[in-house]
Amino acid sequence: MNKVDVNGLTEREFLAEYKPGDYDRPxxxxxxxxxxxxxxxxxxxxxxxxxxxxxxxxxxxxxxxxxxxxxxxxxxxxxxxxxxxxxxxxxxxxxxxxxxxxxxxxxxxxxxxxxxxxxxxxxxxxxxxxxxxxxxxxxxxxxxxxxxxxxxxxxxxxxxxxxxxxxxxxxxxxxxxxxxxxxxxxxxxxxxxxxxxxxxxxxxxxTGIMFNLVPREFTIPDLLKVFEVLSGKEVHPKVFREKIAGQLVSLDRSQRPIVGRKPAAVYRYVDLNMDERKLVKVHKKYKNGVILTRAQPFHNGHLNMIKQAASECENLLVVIGSANKSYTKRNPFPIEYRKRLVENVLQEEDLSGADVKVMTLSDWSMEDAAQYVKEWGSFFYYNIANEIGEKSFTFYYNDDPKIAENWFTDDILKNVTIRNLGRSDIEISSTMIRDLLYKKDYDKVRDLVPRWMWKDLKQLGKILMDATNDDYMM
Amino acid sequence: MNKVDVNGLTEREFLAEYKPGDYDRPxxxxxxxxxxxxxxxxxxxxxxxxxxxxxxxxxxxxxxxxxxxxxxxxxxxxxxxxxxxxxxxxxxxxxxxxxxxxxxxxxxxxxxxxxxxxxxxxxxxxxxxxxxxxxxxxxxxxxxxxxxxxxxxxxxxxxxxxxxxxxxxxxxxxxxxxxxxxxxxxxxxxxxxxxxxxxxxxxxxxTGIMFNLVPREFTIPDLLKVFEVLSGKEVHPKVFREKIAGQLVSLDRSQRPIVGRKPAAVYRYVDLNMDERKLVKVHKKYKNGVILTRAQPFHNGHLNMIKQAASECENLLVVIGSANKSYTKRNPFPIEYRKRLVENVLQEEDLSGADVKVMTLSDWSMEDAAQYVKEWGSFFYYNIANEIGEKSFTFYYNDDPKIAENWFTDDILKNVTIRNLGRSDIEISSTMIRDLLYKKDYDKVRDLVPRWMWKDLKQLGKILMDATNDDYMM
DNA sequence: TGAATAGTGTCTCTAAGACAATATGCA
DNA sequence: TGCATATTGTCTTAGAGACACTATTCA
The missing domain is CATH 3.90.79.10 (Nucleoside Triphosphate Pyrophosphohydrolase)
Known part of the structure; x- marks a missing residue:
């Protein structure tokens, strides 16, 4: 492979001598x-x-x-x-x-x-x-x-x-x-x-280019409208339905479409290429993954951690903590709101085919007392195990793993793998976002939270203003 | 329109000061x-x-x-x-x-x-x-x-x-x-x-992209083969025929296709966009145009002149002269060969929708004697007028127009417009090409003759070698 | 004459298109 | 309740595909 050119140079020699010309370059x-x-x-x-x-x-x-x-x-x-x-x-x-x-x-x-x-x-x-x-x-x-x-x-x-x-x-x-x-x-x-x-x-x-102009979940009448605008011609709804039927999966829900009155069934685009990935789901590193977040509010730090966990787990449980707290300075957003928000955000994201569920969990009444951490850990563990129907899971925790280890008894630790992805920007950022929302600096917030939340930022700010109760100390 | 930028410069001032950066450009x-x-x-x-x-x-x-x-x-x-x-x-x-x-x-x-x-x-x-x-x-x-x-x-x-x-x-x-x-x-x-x-x-x-891979004239079986290679799948001949029927026009001739045995009908692609140009044919500058060439051999000089003439005439007659001469040094190629060649070349070219015909014409027996030029001119004129069925035409002549004027009597000149396109490379090049063919320098010839002739160059050279008879002096 | 391909006639089956009928939430 | 739209059922028509049959040339 040491061929030489007309000047007797090898490629290495040639490149060493090469100087880009001085002529005009665009x-x-x-x-x-x-x-x-x-x-x-x-x-x-x-x-x-x-x-x-x-x-x-x-x-x-x-x-x-x-x-x-x-x-x-x-x-x-x-x-x-x-x-x-x-x-x-x-x-x-x-x-x-x-x-x-x-x-x-x-x-x-x-x-x-x-x-x-x-x-x-x-x-x-x-x-x-x-x-x-x-x-x-x-x-x-x-x-x-x-x-x-x-x-x-x-x-x-x-x-x-x-x-x-x-x-x-x-x-x-x-x-x-x-x-x-x-x-x-x-x-x-x-x-x-x-x-x-x-x-x-x-x-x-x-091609299926129109699916890039609709959100993850949409109704057929809306999709039809998009197609008609793109292609510049009218299409019979029946024909359109039949043509795209094979590419869609119904979510057994309905919502009012943007263009219509009667609620229409909600569909999602079936990416045939993605389907194959689902088949290899069994090859993932862990079977059950668990993530705990208060989601006050949810942000890209959480999302990235969830995405990472979803890529290595077959099933993933997102636990929204502090379910019993709302309208306080540190926990301003009510639990129903937080849960719906997380579910909606996750629907829009690519979660590597993992089966992702969201559950809520109240705080252990004594969570702040250092001597009761083991009780908190057991309460947490048994609720999770009950929800997923299995004893073992991988717990994603991005603070010092020693802290989480300390939550659990030795018996429980046999079933719980604590996994640290090396990011600790999570709690910091939630506080940061609340500060930015106070200041109504929505543009900055936009960079820190998932797209789905963008349209709700003002409402989030309003809830925050109304939250005046003090938290427990901590 | 004299807007200024943040530095207070107008566009003219800005451009005068602008220097392309020294940073790396690809x-x-x-x-x-x-x-x-x-x-x-x-x-x-x-x-x-x-x-x-x-x-x-x-x-x-x-x-x-x-x-x-x-x-x-x-x-x-x-x-x-x-x-x-x-x-x-x-x-x-x-x-x-x-x-x-x-x-x-x-x-x-x-x-x-x-x-x-x-x-x-x-x-x-x-x-x-x-x-x-x-x-x-x-x-x-x-x-x-x-x-x-x-x-x-x-x-x-x-x-x-x-x-x-x-x-x-x-x-x-x-x-x-x-x-x-x-x-x-x-x-x-x-x-x-x-x-x-x-x-x-x-x-x-x-799209009709396949038509770019076939010559101007082709058979449907050949076109089908091209389509199958391009698309990578088999197509039923019947279906294919029906699908493309509207885009083709039959030339009422047949030729043996490349892939088949039985001769197949020859078609041409109907460029629907071109058709509109044909409708405006009546707006062209001249009705009848005439070009005289010996085509010994035909070359790009002739072709360009014909194309130019075709663009400004509704009908164009290409007269191949010296029809009675063959196998001489100056007129080596036989008339049937020359006529077929010119016809084939013109079929491949875009002639602006003009109706182009090729005819042959023998030399006037005394063409070389200066005192008989008027007789040659009359012989030429009446043959042309007879062929096109009209008295008037525009004669494209790229040598000194005085020469052609001298061919015709005053009466005839009332009907003949002599048009000079200002190119005089024609006779020179035919001689040049014969020289190159003698030397078997086919690569150079390729640059000077229409594409259609490329596959015949060796045969042309051979005819040339065999041509040993002397011409009349001239 | 027969092999091979050109070209056509006819049948079937599917999909496109048109239109009617029914379903359902919202004002 | 009635309007507007969602969704499905059914009929018509056009075209894709399959296949058989005839035509024509070359070996």
Missing amino acids: SVTVDMMVLRMKEDLSCMQVLLIKRKAHPEIDKWALPGGFINIKESAYEAACRELKEETGLTDIYLEQLYTMSQPDRDPRMRIIDIAYIALLPYGYEQSAVAGDDAKDARWFDVKFADEKLEFANDLIKIEYSLRSEKFKNGVITVENFVPVSVSDEKLAFDHDQIILEGLMRIRNKAEY | SVTVDMMVLRMKEDLSCMQVLLIKRKAHPEIDKWALPGGFINIKESAYEAACRELKEETGLTDIYLEQLYTMSQPDRDPRMRIIDIAYIALLPYGYEQSAVAGDDAKDARWFDVKFADEKLEFANDLIKIEYSLRSEKFKNGVITVENFVPVSVSDEKLAFDHDQIILEGLMRIRNKAEY
């Missing part, structure tokens, strides 16, 4: 077309930012930025997406690479465009980054040779001119957006969005 | 996956080059190169394609942009990959460029979790490992080629080809 950026459904499912919305700097100052543009020299375009897009929306684990697909030499007047910039799709149902505010004066969601209307971006303040309209060009033997019809309003989008971003909308319209027909 | 290349059908339509073939330089020296790779600072990626791909295959007017589609930071050990290189599709039926040799030791067509086998590139000399095999990764709510199955033979392709080109093959497989189902 800069490379990523831009993202971030799409979601409007709340009433009447159309899609695209996230645009208002440019703060030259060139194209004050124009609306797709969010994006330069690729760092050490990251791939995909990684750059993920990073930008997180900066812009706070979201990760989102559908992200490379769309097209724009390379006209004069597309940016500063210098040669090649732009790799991505499509990102967000599920509806979170209160997803638009955040203006460093490079933007403003960030807003625009309703997208794409029909009848027209393309329109609009919100309460601005309306940017294009008409679509059909251009035909020969590509090999076939003639390709290409639509070019022609600005017909005062404002237009920056650079060639109109062209990117048009291209992206057509890609999605195509993919709607023959 | 280099950008284009690579092309050039595909065609194998002669027997049993599989596709991909064009690969053997790398001459480090890194990945001696490995087989996709042809490509750096983007010049003044050209778009598409233009760069066209340029590379022309350098590599001599072809223009070929299906070319952006595939994917590869951006792993470590994909090239020299430096950060971002690669924009393209797909190019060539019709079968030309003898399309692979030419090694500056950066290659060799260039070859490889048979592509893509089935049953295997991907294989093979020709007489080399076989490069991959098995496809299925990798699943979550993209939003859906889990995407992604195949990764794993090398299972001694050789592997350079860089991530295996991944690019796999991606491209899957793109084409998808597009085969719901």
Whole structure:
């Protein structure tokens, strides 16, 4: 494998001598077309930012930025997406690479465009980054040779001119957006969005791309609405039902759909690829896992611990403690509220196919007295064992394991494996979040809690304000 | 429109001061996956080059190169394609942009990959460029979790490992080629080809992409074979016929298909987008156009002139002169051969919807005697007028127009418009091509004649060798 | 003449589409 | 209760698929 080139150099020698040329090299950026459904499912919305700097100052543009020299375009897009929306684990697909030499007047910039799709149902505010004066969601209307971006303040309209060009033997019809309003989008971003909308319209027909625009649980009428908006055509409900039936699983619940009146059955998308993972569930490290949290309130620290535990346990029991406490400074949120919240959050998350249950548990009346810890441990153990119907489980505890060990008698410790994942940010963060909620700093909270909670933050803050009772000392 | 930024600069001022940063910028290349059908339509073939330089020296790779600072990626791909295959007017589609930071050990290189599709039926040799030791067509086998590139000399095999990764709510199955033979392709080109093959497989189902892999005229059985190879599945001939019937027009001829025995009807793809152009044919500049050429042999100079004329005439008559001369040094090719060749070439070309006919015309017995030019002109005129059934036409003549004017009497000149397109490379090139054919320098000839003739070059050379008779003086 | 393929006629079966009928919660 | 929508049942029609049969050429 030590081949030499025409100069007699091996690859190692060649690379040691190699210097990248001094000739002009283009800069490379990523831009993202971030799409979601409007709340009433009447159309899609695209996230645009208002440019703060030259060139194209004050124009609306797709969010994006330069690729760092050490990251791939995909990684750059993920990073930008997180900066812009706070979201990760989102559908992200490379769309097209724009390379006209004069597309940016500063210098040669090649732009790799991505499509990102967000599920509806979170209160997803638009955040203006460093490079933007403003960030807003625009309703997208794409029909009848027209393309329109609009919100309460601005309306940017294009008409679509059909251009035909020969590509090999076939003639390709290409639509070019022609600005017909005062404002237009920056650079060639109109062209990117048009291209992206057509890609999605195509993919709607023959892939499951629509499932990326709905939350984990949805009704068929809502899904149909999404499909109709994506594909740009009407579909008979019966036909639609039959077509997607095989990809859905009913949850034997119903809820009122966004578009309808009568409650409709709630479904979840069956990821056929995921199903195979369920079959290998038996190969997981532990059978039963248990996590204890007060969830005052629940946050990403808890979620990450649960996800990690779910990935190594077949069954996972999430115990919400202090069930008997509410409306106190340290335990402001009532237990029903906490339980529902955790259940809903977990429904939205990927839990590696684990069978996850949520239970509540009151405090041992003497929990704070150091001499009664063993009683607390036994109370905890027997409630858990009773709930899961087995003696043995793995207890996930992220504080000093010695503390938890001390809870249990030697007999119980034969059945309980204490597992520490090495994160101790959990209690700290709950306090932190309560502080931020006091200060009404909802934007910061958003970064610390699961998506599902975003729409409830103000309500959480209100409950917190009303909680005036003192806790037991501790 | 003179908005200022945070520094109080207008866009003009900003750009005047702007300097591209000194930070590391990636280099950008284009690579092309050039595909065609194998002669027997049993599989596709991909064009690969053997790398001459480090890194990945001696490995087989996709042809490509750096983007010049003044050209778009598409233009760069066209340029590379022309350098590599001599072809223009070929299906070319952006595939994917590869951006792993470590994909090239020299430096950060971002690669924009393209797909190019060539019709079968030309003898399309692979030419090694500056950066290659060799260039070859490889048979592509893509089935049953295997991907294989093979020709007489080399076989490069991959098995496809299925990798699943979550993209939003859906889990995407992604195949990764794993090398299972001694050789592997350079860089991530295996991944690019796999991606491209899957793109084409998808597009085969719901677009007319297959028409880019067949010549202008083809039989349905051959087209079916192409479709089956592209889509990777068998199709019932009846079903296939019915599905594509609307896109084809029969030419009321038959020819033996590549895969079959009984002659099959010859069809042409109806480009629905092109049809609209035919409707506006009446708006063309001239009604009848006439071009005179000896076609000894036909070449790109003639073709370009015909194309130009076709774009401005509703009807175009191509007159092949010296019909009575063959096997002489200056007129080596027999008239039947020349006529068939021109007809076949024109069938393959896009002639702007003009109605193009080819006729032959003997020389006026005294053409070389200057005093008989008017007789030659009248002979020429009446033959043409008789053929097209009208008195008036536009005569395309690329030598000094005075010469052609002198052919015709004043009466005839009332009906003949002489049009000079300003190219005079025509006679020169025919002589040049005959010289090159003598020298058996077929590669150079390929650049100068239409694609359709490429497979006949050796036969042309042979006829030329056999032509020993002297011409009339001139 | 027979092998091999081109091309058509006809039947079956499934899925798409249209429409009617019934179910159900909410105002 | 009645409106609006969810959901299912049934009929029609179009197309996919299967298969048999005829046509045509080459060996």
